[in-house]
Every structure is written in structure tokens, then in C-alpha cells.
Amino acid sequence: MLENILSLGFIQAFIELYGAEPAKNQLIIQKTRSEFEGDRTIVMFPFVKVAKRSPEQIAAEIGAKMKQSIDIVENFNVIKGFLNLSVSDHYWLNFFNQNHQNPQFGLKEQTTELPVVVEYSSPNTNKPLHLGHVRNNLLGYSVSEILKANGHKVVKVNLVNDRGIHICKSMLAWQKWGNGRSPENEDIKGDKLVGEMYVRFDKELKLQLAEMPVAGIDEDALLKKAPLMIEAQEMLQKWEAGDPETRLLWKTMNTWVYAGFDETYKRLGVDFDKIYYESQTYLLGKDLVKEGVESGVLFKKEDESVWCDLTADGLDEKLLLRADGTSVYMTQDLGTAELRANEYHPSKLIYVVGNEQNYHFDVLKLVLLKLQREWADAIEHLSYGMVELPQGKMKSREGTVVDADELMDEMVLTAKTMTEELGKSDNLSETEAARLYNQIGMGALKYFILKVDPKKTMMFNPQESVDFNGNTGPFIQYTHARINSLLRRSVEYGTVTTDNSLGKLLPKEKSLVLQLHNFPEILAEAGANRSPALIANYLYDLAKDFNQFYQEIPILKEEDATKLNFRLLLCTFTQQVLKSASALLGMEMPEKM
């Protein structure tokens, strides 16, 4: 809006002055850096050729013209080739008056019919969720919320890997060494129990391998000969054949796992509109492959295995069906993608999956396009970076995995300790206090993870991540609570009216209004870039601006009724944007803290 007014005004002035159109794609209106006077800046360098004048001269001439012709341009100054424009308080106040009451400020109504399908989480059922899953889940949830706020219809889906050799390992270990253990009879989360069995399998397998003769055999071959591996394979075959006993055990153990996952998801605050299970989708895709062989897009080798030749695209040959006709991961992903395409006709099919699978998704899309599936263009891999620990990568075998539940426990516990030390929970009931600790602990965790650009590898240092000062979730929450306290007290100062006749803004009032003005733009960018980090950074800037305003300018103590009234409205507006923006990250804002 503001940018439109200014760029139209600029073009107009340029034509009048120089009789030629400026290159519109070169016209960049940016926010003026705080060390200079003005609100918006236009760089003149790109226009010197057409205008045949020095940048300073163009800036001076156009600045004068714009000041004269655009009523919201109150003043201008020129520094080197930069034209700095001061926008009138009238414009900012007008913006303020039109939006401060709107609880949906910045959020768009749903405008699209075709949904965006976002797949995230996608756990294996043989072990509990860990820190890596936490990043995945928080990202998937937040990106979905951000897309909704940008007017998209969103369907969140989860594809659970509930079958395969992994699960068989856990099942086998339970049969052999489980001694009838169950979550019910020993008060343990089901996913943890199944995870323990998986670890046990690995341990026993290692013992077995150590005793086997290694002469002349490579590792893979050795592994295939291990009796435990053979047993696990047999179990998988039984499962595929539908053997009732195997299926029953499988079902039982998966049920344990789901109960555990549900608990973790609930604490994380994530949810799904639809859950797919691989046991129901793993046979999909075979028809697609068959079709590809018939049309000559795919080819068979002598052993009857089916491949796709991607060497022309700079990739390798990719296996799609084994010699025995069974499918691989890629096969079923082809099928599952088609299933979703038919089910939802999505405008986008977003997969929130780690960047270790970049190659997989390149291939997935390519193969589908080769198979003439035009909708595959909608496939988008939201490829996020790994989470590393100070010791390096997380490795389950080395026991360096950070468990999701334990992590949340720790965050909440630290929040409790911290809050009690500050004496902020003294007047709270036990329930209220518990709720607060949870909000703070989870807020700290979510903000810490989401403030980093999804694409980047991030470092998770357990000590630093629990910090509650500075650029953290609790800082945002504190600001919200602070405003809330102010508004509670404001009742004593009479009725706040929405009528506002303020004429002039103080510097800190103005920065805050400008920051609020930024929100819609930031939200749009966060949607386009699939980046909760932009929202997180914005929240921090907004909270910081508010705290500076709060520190410097009296609010309740202001005696002028118009000023008092305006400042209270400014508080309400800020609080509300803090709340709706942090909701996009899945962060709750406490009323008091």
C-alpha cells in the first residue's frame, strides 16, 4: 500500500522531470536505516543513465517533486545517491486507526480452494521421537499455520512407517527377551518400551556377529548370515504373508507406540488432519511402475528388476522394483504421492523432510514427471537442516540421541526453577503454575528451534537452549504478560475509547507503529519462503520495540487523556499481534509471568 503510493509517485515524478520511464524492476523501496532521517529510501544509482544526471541531483529533484505531489510525503533528504523520504505521522496514525481493532490484522481469509498438503513428522514405529523429530514437527506445524494465515487451505498429513524390517527387529527382541513386558504392567511409555527392544536387538546382534568367523566375508554378507537377521527377515515375510500371530504382535506393539506418540505430539502441540500408514500404502506404486515399463519410460534388467535411467538428468539409475517384484521406498512414495494427488488435487504437495533426502525427492519428482504426472510439479521438498549437538551428530548407537520427552521435561523443569527463583509464581494456584511452567518451557524450546532458518544445520547446546533472557521465547512471552498487566490496571483509569485524535507521534511510539505496519509483509514472506524463522525474528523485533517504548514513555501516568488513550490502544494492538504471530509458531502467551 505505502510502497505502491511511493513507487507510483516516483514513476510519475520521474516521467515529468526526465520525459522517460524509469526501469520499474530497478525501483526498490526499502526501509530507511535508523541512523538516517526518514522512513523509506529509494536508491538512485540505477536511474542515472536514463536521467543523465548525477544521483544526488536526481534524488534532489525527485524528492522535491514527490514532496509536492504526494501528501503523505512530508519531507525528504539526500545522502549520496540515496533519497530518504519521511512519511507523515498522519499516514501512520491513519494506518493505526484502521487496524488496531482488527483481531485478524495481517491474517488473510482463506482465498484458495485447492489445498496445500503438508506432510510432516513421518516417524518410524521402532523408536521414540528425538530432537530431530522435534525440529521436523515444529517446522511442519508452523509452516502449515503460516500458510493458513496466508489464505491457503492446508491439510496436514502424517505418513507413519509402521512396517518393515525395523519393526520386526523390535518384535523379535520382545519375543525373545521381552518377558511379557507391556506399558500397562510397568508404567513405561509404549514407544519407549518398543525402542528398548530395538536397542536390545542391536546389542544381541552385535554379540552374535562378534562370534562369527569373518574370514573372507565382507560386512554385508556377514550381516546377512547372522541368525538374528535371518529370523527378522523371516518374520517380515510372515508379516507380508499375513501370518495371524505375527500380525497380532505387530498390531499390539504398534498400538503401544501410537499411545506414546500421541502423548508426545500433544505436548508438542502438533496435530494432523490425516494419518497414513505404510502398511496400507506400501503396495501402492507398483501399477505406476508397470505402466512405466509398458510405455518404455522405465526398463527391466535381466533379473527382472525395474529401473529408471536418470543419467541424462545428471543422476544415476534408480531401482524401483526388486527382482522378486517387491517394492522399495521410492515405489511406495510414487504411489502415495499419486494417492494424495487424486484425493486432494493439491496446489502444493509439501514434504517436510530432512536434507539428507534431497536426492530422494529429486528422483521422486523426476520419475513422476517422466510418467506424465503433471501434478508432480506441485511437489516441494521442504528440506531442513540437521540438528547437531556440541559433540557432533546425534547417533542412536552411541547413545547421544536427545529424547523428545526428556527434552520437554527438562525445559519445563528449568522454567519452574527459574520462575520460582524470581518469585513470579507465588500467587498462583498449583494448576496455574504448572500451566505457566509448561508455556514457558515449551515457548523457549519452540522459539529456539524455529528462529533458525529451516534450511540451515543448527546447533543445539542443552545449556544455552534453556536460556530465558534476550532473544528467546520467554522474552516474547514476558512482553505479552507485561502488556497484559498494564491493560488490567488501565481499567482504573477510565474507559478507553477507540476514538483517537492524536496528531504527532513520539519516536518510540512511531517505531512501534512502523513495526506493527510490517507484520502483513513479514507474514507473506514467511509463507513464500516457508520460514517460521522470519516470524520469530519479527516477534523479537516487535517485543524489543515495545520494551523500549515502555521504558521511555509513561503510559498510565500520562495525564493528557488523548495521549493516554492512544498509548493504551497501542499496547492492545501490540499485544494482539504478539499473540497472533506467536500462535503461528505454536507458542502460547501467558497472561501473567
Place this chain on the structure above:
RNA sequence: GGUCUCGUAGCUCAGUUGGAUAGAGCAACAGCCUUCUAAGCUGUGGGUCGAAGGUUCGAAUCCUUCCGAGAUCACCA
């Protein structure tokens, strides 16, 4: 080896299609609570933006090469 990603302050991170003297937080140091919540605010110190070339009015940002880190190239998922 092929392909791809990343290198910004001691540490964790911003830096939006190339724009002004590269910014925050943490950590260190110095201030601010008899006045609206000090989980806050203000200030100081801290940088060869991995290195070298190139493109141009202008490069942390684009191109090339090199150095360093990581991912991937499975009849695992």
C-alpha cells in the same frame, strides 16, 4: 571420485530479488527499580563476512578457483 549444501564477533544466529559505517542475543565490563512486571532498558569493548580473483557506480549477497565442514550417490526407510 560425482552431485549438492554450508563457512558472518569467543559462542548461537540475523542480514528479504546486489545498496549507505555488516546487526542482535549470550558471555565480559559499566549504569538504571520509594514511579505502569528488572525474564526488562541503556552504554562499552569485540569482525580481513573462510581465502584469492572477477562482474559494477556499489558485493557478506552474483561468477570462477582454492581451503574447510557436512549430506548424498543402498535391492535401508
